[in-house]
Amino acid sequence: MASVSHDPGAQSAPADADALAPQVWPAGARRDEAGRIEIGGLDAVALAGRFGTPLYVVDEADARARARRTRLAFESAAHAAGTDVTVYYAGKAFLSGEVVRWVTGEGLAVDVCTGGELAVALAAGAEPARIGFHGNNKSLAEIARAVEVGVGALIIDSEVEIERVAEAAARAGRRQRVRLRVNSGVHASTHEFLATSHEDQKFGVPLERAVELGNRIRAHASLEFLGLHCHIGSQIFDAEGFAESASRLLAAHAALAAVEPLPELNLGGGFGIAYTSADTPQPIEEIADGIVSAVVEGCRDRGIPIPRLAFEPGRSIIGPAGVTLYTVGTVKPVPVEGGTRRYVSVDGGMSDNARTALYGADYTARVANRASAAEPALSRVVGKHCESGDIVVDVEHLPADTAPGDLLAVAATGAYCWSLASNYNHVPRPPVVAVRDGEARVIVRGESIDDLLARDLGLGASEAASEPDAATAVDDATGTPAATRTTTEGNPA
Structure with missing residues (x-):
């Protein structure tokens, strides 16, 4: 498994903190003319504004292409050897x-x-x-x-x-x-x-x-x-x-x-x-x-x-077809040996991505709502949970001007993120949105606070959840609980 490095120098700063490494991101991911990340032909800022954050985004065309490529690779090798093959999709991933x-x-x-x-x-x-x-x-x-x-x-x-x-x-x-x-x-x-x-x-x-x-x-x-x-x-x-x-x-x-x-x-x-x-x-x-x-x-x-x-x-x-979008809440400089590490806190964390805490997994993060000419700065992306181990990306170099309100995209989150998600600290699980050819649709509805209350029978949950108010209502068309999710209105463009 990948290991979390607590050595600030373990990963050198990239030449360009905006660059999207093609082997890490979905095949269709790019930055548009305004510097915003696009996935499946859709602007990440628009996705966050419509569905809220945190948000799991899955590029359908990318996932299908990888499934097809994998099947063809094994079929080609097997047929050349004079045999046949069955390729199963391991559903535990997602x-x-x-x-x-x-x-x-x-x-x-x-x-x-x-x-x-x-x-x-x-x-x-x-x-x-x-x-x-x-x-x-x-x-x-x-x-x-x-x-x-x-x-x-x-x-x-x-x-x-x-x-x-x-x-x-x-x-x-x-x-x-x-x-x-x-x-x-x-x-x-x-x-x-x-x-x-x-x-x-x-x-x-x-x-x-x-x-x-x-x-x-x-x-x-x-x-x-x-x-x-x-x-x-x-x-x-x-x-x-x-x-x-x-x-x-x-x-x-x-x-x-x-x-x-x-x-x-x-x-x-x-x-x-x-x-x-x-x-x-x-x-x-x-x-x-x-x-x-x-x-x-x-x-x-x-x-x-x-x-x-x-x-x-x-x-x-x-895995590579998925990207998780977060909104930055706070940025905190912390002195470390040899310099300063910035703690960039987002509105999700180990409840929507447990892999870093469980396995010491590595990830890549990029500011998604704009391009930046600022120098890359040593950063750690952390969540909102009451755990010091609530780390999403342990070592990353984000633009030095990353600020509250920025939209952050974490790549390669299609596998073992939604499937391991929890309600730790009573945080609702995000929706999953599929994108393809410039269109988006919810494929797994997100949760609201009402959903959490409805399971707690000690609260008279049947009455509490029977008439959700405007603050906790869920739009079934978008999967977005109104009061429990962050939108990016007013974020820097």
């Missing part, structure tokens, strides 16, 4: 009805890991046969529901789930297709990986038990064993870790295939994206070619057929 329709429209299947995610995928029209269901602790009700609707694959994550899924399938009179999640002992993050013999984590079963448990799956008439599954990490920049993992899995795959055919091998996801201009992930085409080549070589060495392949990208599809 799942909504519209996003399901985008990715399935671009030919992807959908990967879910809870009953709630399954419900969203089904409600959005995803074909059950093209859904994979993950999870280390799937409830009996979730298993039964997945079997009932006919999901294409249930991923068995532990020994006990073999019996649970088999019994659910038998009761339903179905033969349920399953995969077995295996820990290959390969840990990958960014462009580095570590190969060990064991993994100490909650997911999957040890590699040395894969053959035994695979044969146990086959002993159940109600189960159809598709193959092994493995996920080695996140934010992976190249194919090296996947190649090592595939090599290990193929030994178990070959042993199982020697008994009866094993049609598939699922190597998971975790493909990385650029959060800053220093990040340089390989193009997805090179990653796909590298992984498939390793599988081909491993199969050739073992004298076995090349299985059908499957992959599960999420962040690499939706």
Whole structure:
């Protein structure tokens, strides 16, 4: 994972604090003639004025293009090797009805890991046969529901789930297709990986038990064993870790295939994206070619057929398509060793982006409502929550004239921001707005204070929320709670 650096000198000041690094921002992002950032053909200031801030903005065309490019990259590599492939969108990155329709429209299947995610995928029209269901602790009700609707694959994550899924399938009179999640002992993050013999984590079963448990799956008439599954990490920049993992899995795959055919091998996801201009992930085409080549070589060495392949990208599809807009509230200079760091406080924070606090994630921020000729100044973008760790961007160089009322855009927030959002400090979650070809529409409604009060039955919430006043009303057309969100009227242009 990326790390938060508390060293002010860890990132050098950019030559241009207004520049939008193309690998970080959505493909259509640019500054217009007035210096304002545009996303999907729409002025960020206009978006903030219409929907308020904080605001999640997702470039639909960018997300669709990344989904399509990823599918084509893996299909090309697989077909060249004489096999086929299924590319799943990992819904945990960000799942909504519209996003399901985008990715399935671009030919992807959908990967879910809870009953709630399954419900969203089904409600959005995803074909059950093209859904994979993950999870280390799937409830009996979730298993039964997945079997009932006919999901294409249930991923068995532990020994006990073999019996649970088999019994659910038998009761339903179905033969349920399953995969077995295996820990290959390969840990990958960014462009580095570590190969060990064991993994100490909650997911999957040890590699040395894969053959035994695979044969146990086959002993159940109600189960159809598709193959092994493995996920080695996140934010992976190249194919090296996947190649090592595939090599290990193929030994178990070959042993199982020697008994009866094993049609598939699922190597998971975790493909990385650029959060800053220093990040340089390989193009997805090179990653796909590298992984498939390793599988081909491993199969050739073992004298076995090349299985059908499957992959599960999420962040690499939706992450770069997202931008979060904030309004600056205060700017505070703080003396640090070697100079001064400015704390730029915005109207959101860890409730809409928990990744910096959770993982030490890096991000890129830019003033969105204007261009600036001011020198870049060492800055830390922080939120409004009552936590010292409420940091959105740890180290950034914003124009020295960044001031209250400015609009700030944080890039690459499409993945694991909305999906990890909370109501910490009773802050309502922002809406999600999709933009495309100069048009915007709300795809997830934002919350109001009334929404929060309505859940607190100790407040007589049913009466309190029955007649929202003008200060807390939500415009269903925009998803904007009037009194709980900041608009940019009067912001510097």
